[in-house]
Amino acid sequence: MRKTFYLKILFILFSSQLFAQAPTNSFKTDKALEKKLQVLVKDFQGVAGIYVKHLKKNTGVAIQADTVFPTASMIKVPITIGLFNKIEKGELDYHAILTYKDSLLYAGEDILGSFKDGEKIALSKVAMLMITTSDNTASLWCQAMATGTAINEWLAANGFENTRVNSRTAGREAYRKIYGWGQTTPREMAELLVKIRKGEVISPAASERIYRNMVRIYWDGEALSQIPPTIQVASKQGAVNQSRSEVFLVNAPSGDYVVCVTTKNQKDESWTRNNEGYQLLRNVSKIVWEHYEPKFQWTAPAEIEKWY
Numbered sequence: 001m002r003k004t005f006y007l008k009i010l011f012i013l014f015s016s017q018l019f020a021q022a023p024t025n026s027f028k029t030d031k032a033l034e035k036k037l038q039v040l041v042k043d044f045q046g047v048a049g050i051y052v053k054h055l056k057k058n059t060g061v062a063i064q065a066d067t068v069f070p071t072a073s074m075i076k077v078p079i080t081i082g083l084f085n086k087i088e089k090g091e092l093d094y095h096a097i098l099t100y101k102d103s104l105l106y107a108g109e110d111i112l113g114s115f116k117d118g119e120k121i122a123l124s125k126v127a128m129l130m131i132t133t134s135d136n137t138a139s140l141w142c143q144a145m146a147t148g149t150a151i152n153e154w155l156a157a158n159g160f161e162n163t164r165v166n167s168r169t170a171g172r173e174a175y176r177k178i179y180g181w182g183q184t185t186p187r188e189m190a191e192l193l194v195k196i197r198k199g200e201v202i203s204p205a206a207s208e209r210i211y212r213n214m215v216r217i218y219w220d221g222e223a224l225s226q227i228p229p230t231i232q233v234a235s236k237q238g239a240v241n242q243s244r245s246e247v248f249l250v251n252a253p254s255g256d257y258v259v260c261v262t263t264k265n266q267k268d269e270s271w272t273r274n275n276e277g278y279q280l281l282r283n284v285s286k287i288v289w290e291h292y293e294p295k296f297q298w299t300a301p302a303e304i305e306k307w308y
Contacts, residue, residue, distance in 0.1 A: 025060070025062050027053055028058060028059050029059070029061060030054075030059040030060060030061055030291075033060075033288065033291050034063070036291065037050055038063065040280060040283050040284060040287070041063060041064075041280075044276065045266065045267035045268060045276060046263050046264060046277070047069075047265050049063060049064035049069055049185070049186040049260075050062075050065065050261050050284060051063075051065040051185075051186035051190045051259070052258070052259050053194070053257060054255060054256075054257040054292060055197075055256045055258070056255030056256065057254075057255065062186075062187065065185060065186045065260075066162075068162050068179065068183050068184070068185055069245065069263070070180045070181075070182070070238075070240060070245075071163075071180075071181060071183060071184045071189070071238050071245070072180065072181065072240045072243055073139075073236065074182070074184065074237070074238035074245055074246075075238070076131060076236060077189070077214075077236050078155060078163060078182065079139060079142050079143045079151060080127065080130065080142070080210055081151065081154060081192075081202065081210070082143075082147070082150055084127075084201075084202050084206045085146070085150070085154055086150070087206070088203060092123065092145060093123065094127075095123065095124060097123075098120065098122070098126065099118060099119075100112065100119045100120070101118075104137055104140070104141050105137055106136040106140055108137075110129075110133075110136055110137040111133060111138075112129055112137040112141070113136075123145075126141055126142060127213065128213055131216075131217075131236065133218045134219060140168070143168065144168075147169075148169025148170075149169060152172075160192065162184060162185045162188055163183065163188045163189065164182060164183055164184075165181070165182050166179055166180065166183060167180070190247055190260035191258075193214075193236075193249045193258055194249065195207075196210050196211050196214070196234070197249055197258075211234055214234035214235060215233065217233075217235050217236070217237070220308075221273070221308035222237065222244075222278050222281040223235065223259070223281045223282065223284070225304070226285040226286035226289055227289050228296065228298040231250060231252060231253075232250075232251040233249065233251070234249045234251075239277075242264060242266045243264045243266060243277070244263050244275060244280070245260070245262040245263060245281075246259075246281050246285075248260075248285070252289075252292055253293060257292055259284065261281050261284050261285075
């Protein structure tokens with residue numbers, strides 16, 4: 001029995017590598033930017049993937065962009081889509097008043113998890129908490145309403161071959177043991193955000209509502225900290241012990257650009273700001289911003305670090 005299980009795991013890993021070789025870039029590689037980013041990943045103690053695309057210029061960089069990585073909390077983007085898909089079909093009401101139950105509680109410091117059994121909250125607020133503060137209790141509640149199977153079916157139908165919900169989803173148990181809650185590639189997660197930005201997810205109205213939620217992020221200490229606060233950015237972050245990741249789409253003066261940075265198998269599992277994965281997120285964001293916006297006059301205040 002154990003032998004069969006490990007053979008299945010090896011098959012999944014082999015299949016992931018096959019998927020990683022298939023896609024090709026839909027943009028012209030920015031050689032200058034690629035050189036700068038290669039320096040960052042050269043000595044990274046773990047596996048790092050980067051996908052950058054400037055939508056207006058149609059240029060970018062892909063480094064391990066089709067390798068499958070754990071999503072951690074970035075999976076909340078697909079969960080949001082699954083939830084909104086149910087709402088659009090009339091199966092859920094965005095403004096419905098829900099009743100919180102203690103059985104929904106997920107361990108941690110969630111806002112929703114501090115509710116008392118029987119308290120009321122609007123579905124719209126639960127969806128907001130899932131994205132804005134990355135509330136895990138809210139996220140699992142939303143996933144239960146959307147269902148992992150339906151979310152994965154939407155992803156498959158819309159061309160996302162590697163992005164999947166694994167946890168609490170039938171048939172995904174072997175993948176969960178490898179990748180955790182969810183899995184994706186830097187390219188797919190970034191392009192998913194691009195589709196939202198373009199109004200191509202579910203409907204233009206649903207895409208806009210999702211995008212508005214994604215520009216209200218509480219966790220702004222990594223990639224977002226390297227972008228001027230006057231610039232709008234839609235984003236989602238994810239972190240577990242050996243993986244630190246972030247996807248963000250910047251409404252920059254030169255035109256929108258999207259970035260997804262993902263890591264796995266990190267040697268540094270610390271939870272300090274100096275974690276190697278967190279540093280990579282900040283460094284990539286800084287380099288890409290300065291590459292596309294060299295004339296923008298902004299420097300982060302000297303004492304801003306104490307606020308992160």
